Amino acid sequence: MRSERSEVNERANPAQKPLAGELNRHAGQLAGELSHHAGQLAGELNCRVVALAGELSHRAGQLxxxxxxxxFAGEFGRHASRLARRA
Incomplete structure (x- = not known):
């Protein structure tokens, strides 16, 4: 990979090299910002998923x-009707 890159640099137009370097720097900055925002969104999504999972777990416990x-009410009703029949 390194030799391929140096071959490309040798063949590049010398007048375009500074512009290419500047474009590479901007591309690196943009990639860093994109990665940062993607990380923030992933963290936010994770928080929401954890909160939703907790809420669902709570509701499942209630159910x-x-x-x-x-x-229990059904069993109680059956026992009560048996007792009523005996009386």
């Missing part, structure tokens, strides 16, 4: 508790 209450 499980509600299901246990419904099952």
């Amino acid at each position: 499980a508790r509600n299901r246990r209450v419904v099952v």
